[in-house]
Amino acid sequence: MNLSLELLPKKCDVLVIGAGPSGSAAAYTLAKAGLDVVLIDQHAFPRDKICGDGLIPDAHKALARLGVLDEVMRQAHPSRFLSCISPRGGRIDVAGTMAVLPRKQLDDIVCKAAVAAGARMFAPVRFIAPIEEDGKVVGARLTQSGTECELRATWVVLATGAVPQALMAAGMAERHAPSAIAMRCYIRNDAMTAKIDKLEVIWHKTLAPGYGWIFPCGDGVFNVGVGILHQPSDPADKRNPSRDKSGAANLHQMFEALGKLSEPARELMAGGTRVGPLKGAPLRCSLKGARLSRPGLLVTGEAAGSTYAFSGEGIGKALETGILAAEAILQGAGGDEARVRAHYTSRIDALRPRFMLYERANLVNRYPWLADLLIWRARKSARLQQRLSGVLNETSNPGHLFTVKGMVRLFTE
Ligand SMILES: Cc1cc2nc3c(=O)[nH]c(=O)nc-3n(C[C@H](O)[C@H](O)[C@H](O)COP(=O)(O)OP(=O)(O)OC[C@H]3O[C@@H](n4cnc5c(N)ncnc54)[C@H](O)[C@@H]3O)c2cc1C
Incomplete structure (x- = not known):
């Protein structure tokens, strides 16, 4: 881990840039296959990453594929429910496999697995x-402490997260602004360990257009944060008392x-x-804001907008x-560059719905x-609760759930 540039080879099969979950998952999959x-x-x-640290079912599945789920769960705080709390205090517990593990630990585990592979x-x-x-793209220019060098690679995988600088340098950014911004800090309160034992997400007009969360990390520590859609010109922002005069989100006030909400x-x-301090970071969502590939290069993870809005x-x-990018490269290992890119694009497109x-x-x-309405209705309907759990666990994708038709169905079934 953390090798210095003097040991950098002149060339390699694949250069993965960014050792967050996406980059490390790609590196693991490629190295395991012998590249x-x-x-x-x-x-x-290990490095810190500003995050809510919540692991929902899709993360559990991917961590299992990488062979690190047991190690993650040895360190994480598990939970069987995601509690959704509405402005009027209504609450439903959506069943699913969840956990909380600070990113400093999580990312270190996945990165170490890539190195071990x-x-x-x-x-x-x-x-x-x-x-x-x-x-x-046939490689990259890199720097360490003012020293620059070049590394040639058959493929470059860009997994640099939500900050757009690397995307811009690679000519892949379609939008510089993030989709959302969020802020979190860790709060220790041993007395609350028994009272908040599930992941909680909270909606309220003082948090709109956003939400808050309280995620128990275990040992009396909680990851507490707020997030908001990044739409400064939205007139709805200006009606909200938690916004400053320009209408820009004030995450500190939201926090x-x-x-005061419950x-x-x-x-x-x-x-x-x-x-530690309250810290903020951008998010890139909905598989938007960046090109997925160009000859010799694939963009993956949050750089490609892989975070859920x-x-x-x-x-x-x-x-x-990250795994999909690696699999696409492995699939075209014979040298068919266009096939790798087409394969990757089609796998990502399958996730779009x-x-x-x-x-x-x-x-x-x-x-x-709407959270009041949805939670009030879900409390009366086991079927709706199952559907919400199906979305969380990715066992179903009821596309109509948040359409006008879906809202009407809330009252008819
Ligand atoms: C406040 C907040 C709360 C969140 N809460 C949750 C949550 O509870 N659950 C959840 O699932 N998701 C959450 N997210 C989203 C989650 O953090 C991201 O989806 C996830 O980190 C994306 O992983 P990644 O590997 O794509 O990028 P990252 O984890 O951002 O990793 C990118 C890596 O690239 C490196 N890098 C960047 N530029 C360069 C460069 N030029 N050269 C070399 N390296 C570079 C960075 O140092 C970093 O290590 C939250 C995000 C925020 C901001």
């Missing part, structure tokens, strides 16, 4: 720009508001101690799209009274 893989990250590992990890090393020949939140935040969950799909469902569910963030 010569170099993985780089601008930060030495044979990938060579160089860090802190930053990607500057691709090396191009006849319009094809304070979260501590009795457990009040108790947790008023009686707890902050462990509505809930901001992205670890599972970052891992999954699910991302569209989460995009439509954004209505609830925008109009939180």
Whole structure:
């Protein structure tokens, strides 16, 4: 781990840029199949990542495929339910396989698995720009402590997350602005361990167009945060008392508001101690905002917008799209460049309907009274609860759930 640039080879089969869930999953899959893989990250590992640290069922499945689920669950705080809490205090517990593990630990586990599979990890090393020949990416220019070097690779996988600089340098950004922004901090409050034992997501007009969360990490520590859609010109923002005069989101005010919305939140935040600062970061969602590929290069994970709108969950799909990028490269190992890109695009396209469902569910963030309606109805309908659980567990994809037709059906079935 964290090798220095002096040991960098001149060439490799695949250069993976970014050792978050997506990059490490790609590196693991490629190295395990016997390819010569170099993985780089601008930060030495283990490194912190601003996140809610929630692992929903898709993350569990992907971690199992990478052979690290047992190790993750040895360190994580498990939960069988995601509690959804509406503005009027209504609540339903949606059943699913969930857990919470701070990203410093999670990402380290996945990165170590990639290294154990044979990938060579160089860090802190930053990607500057691709090396191009006849319009094809054939490697990258990298830097460490002011020293620059070049690495040639048959494929470059860009897994650099939501910050757009690397995407822009690679000529892959279609949009610089994020889809959403979110902020979190860790709060210790031992007295709340028994009172908040599920992952909680909270909607309220003071958080619109967004949401808040309280995720128990275990040992009396909670990951508490707020997120908001990044739409500064949205007139709905200006009606909200938690916005400043320009209408821009004020996540700090939203965070304070979260501590007044329910009795457990009040108790947790008023009686707890902050462990570290409140920190924010962007999100890129809905498989939008970037090109997926160009000759010699694939974009994966949140750089490709692989985070779900509505809930901001992205670890599972970052891992999954990293695996898909690797599988596409392995499938075209004979040298058919166009086939690799077509294969990757078709696998990503197959995920789009699910991302569209989460995009439509954004209505609830925008109009939180819909959460009152949905939760009130779900409490009376075992079938609706099952459907919500099916969405969370990815066993069903009821595309109509957040359409006008779907809303009408809420009252008719
Ligand atoms: C506040 C917040 C809360 C969230 N909560 C959750 C949650 O509870 N559950 C969930 O599933 N998802 C959550 N997400 C989303 C989740 O964090 C992302 O979906 C996930 O991190 C994406 O993984 P990735 O591997 O694509 O990118 P990242 O995890 O961002 O990894 C990208 C890596 O690339 C490196 N990098 C970037 N640029 C360069 C460069 N030029 N050179 C070298 N390296 C570079 C970075 O250092 C980083 O290590 C949250 C996000 C935020 C902001």
